[in-house]
Structures are given as C-alpha cells and as structure tokens.
Amino acid sequence: MFVAAHLLIMELMASDVEPAPSPSWIQTVLIGRNPKRTAIRIVILVALCLIVFNRFVLVPIRVEGLSMMPTYQDHRINFVNRLAYHFHKPQRGDVVAIRTSGISIMYMKRVIGLPGETVTFHEGHAYIDGELLNEPYVKTRCDWELPPRQLGPDEYFLVGDNRSMPASDHTMGVAPRQRIVGKVLL
C-alpha cells in the first residue's frame, strides 16, 4: 500500500501540471486552510467563552467601598468563582460575594461564622462558640459589642475586614447559603 502511494506521488510530480502553491505552515496554523471559516469559528468561540465565563463561572467585579480594607482596596478589579462551592461548603476565612436582588450588585464579606455556631463580638474581638477567633487579616482595632447570635443550619455570619468604623455603620450579619454567589478569586 505504501509503495503504491509512493509511486502515485512520483507520477504526479513528474507530470506537466504544476501544483498550486501551498500556504506556509505558519499561515495554516494561525488562520487555517479557510480564513473565513476560521474567523467565524473564532467569533463563535469567543462569544461562547464570554457568556459562559461571565455569567456562570467567573463573574468580573469591581470593589467599591472600604469595608474590606486593607485586604481589598477600593476600585480593585476581581473575579467571583461561582463553581467554588459546588463541591464543598463555604469555609471560615473565605472571602465571598453575597447577592442582593441579583448579581449586578454584590457585597464582598468574609465568612467568620458557620452553620450551627454562635457568633458574638466583645471589646472588638469575634468569638465563635465562646472561643476567641484569630483574625490576622484585621489590621484595625475596634470596640464592637454584639450580642450572641446562634446561626441556623444553613446560615453563615459575614463581616468585612475593616473594623475601624462603628458597628452600626458596617454592613454585616447573617446570610443563608443561597445568598452566597461564590468565592472571591484573587
């Protein structure tokens, strides 16, 4: 079979008909044999990637506000990984995005209390089930006093890293699992 094919090629080469100039391999790799079809494929692929990633996998966000300072600076760009909690539950210390009526506007907070735990603040320190929580990400001291709050089986306690403002001015509290959109990526 190989010999027959080889002979055929030799015969073609010997004929008077000049073969059409073949495109260089770089050209073939970059734009394919049919540039029009390649362009259409690229457009469709890019559009699909944008839709899938923007909506269902990685949601791009811009941080606004001071409640997560100094960990996240104002106007910083980041992403929310929506698949992060498909296989496991949110963990203590995770920075998560919490949806409002949709995902156009989301809160960015840190998980400090897990389902079933009791969270309280005394002299600015967070206590979980009566034990002091080590929070190396908190760089500012505060004097927050919050009464004990027992979390339900599907509830998480979320708070920002910036504790320099009065507790009443800081958006924090309890959210059910379905409000957590995903984990902040960077």
Add this chain to the structure above:
Amino acid sequence: MRRWLWRVLLAGGLVALGMWAWTALFPSPERVIRKRLTELAKVATVSGNEAPLAALLNSEKVAGFFTADIEVNLEVPGRAQQVFSGRDDLVQAAKLLRSAAGALNVEFYDIIVTVGPDKATAEANLTLVARTASERDKIVQELKLRLNKAEGAWRIYRLETVRTLSML
C-alpha cells in the same frame, strides 16, 4: 438550493419581526412594570443645579408612581426605622431629600417582577443604588415593592427595605 435557503432565512426573519412587533405592541406586565420602575429611578434623580420649579414638578411626578394610601417601611442600618403612610407624606419626604442631598443619582438594578395570578397585583424585588454629592460611598439597598394595577397604570402601594445581611 440557494433560493431555498433564502426563503428559509426570509421566513425566519419575518417570524422574528412578528414576535418583536407583538411584544412591542402588547408588552407583558413584567416588562411594563420594569419600564415603569426605570422611569421612577430617572424621575427620582436630582441634578445638582435643579431649578425650584423643576424640583417641585419632579416631586409631583414621583407621586404619580404611588397609590394615595402608600405604606413605606424603611429599615436602614445605622439609622432609625421610618414608617409612614400616604402619598403626601412620601412627597414631602422626597422634597426634603431632594433639597438636603443637593445632587442625587438613583438607579435600580436586577428588577425581579412576579405578577400575581389575578394579573392586577405584582411584587418587585430590586436593588437601589443611590449616590449623593455629599457622601463618598454609594448607598446600596435592597427593596421590595408591592404594586397594583388601577386605571391602566401600575402603582406602588407598599415599599419596604430588605436586609441582605440580617442581624436578628
């Protein structure tokens, strides 16, 4: 083959045009409510150099989006709870806010509308984002609105805040 393809494309285009015309001429209640709430956000926005007469007219326009017996329940973190009823009180509050804020930009995001089985009542959940000239940070607040349809127009009869993160 080509003629056949053109016919299919033309038929598809006509069907799409027909569907667009149908939705434009007979919009669904959800779409009407969404459009009306977007209008409300525009009317509630105050430019910094608004003339007193324009401010008065816009406050009256805001009133047109609510029923006469509107009930308002506002619970904003760090501020005292405010409960009031009646369109006059609401207009008065809107006027005070307009004069105090100077400039106010109001936007509604993620408007989710659920129309009741009677097609005459509806509930809308949305996120209000407001920015005033005096405050550095945006004000973000989830709201729940209840609307009813009277005399051909959807009007809000109950407005309440929703706590995204609850402390209770």
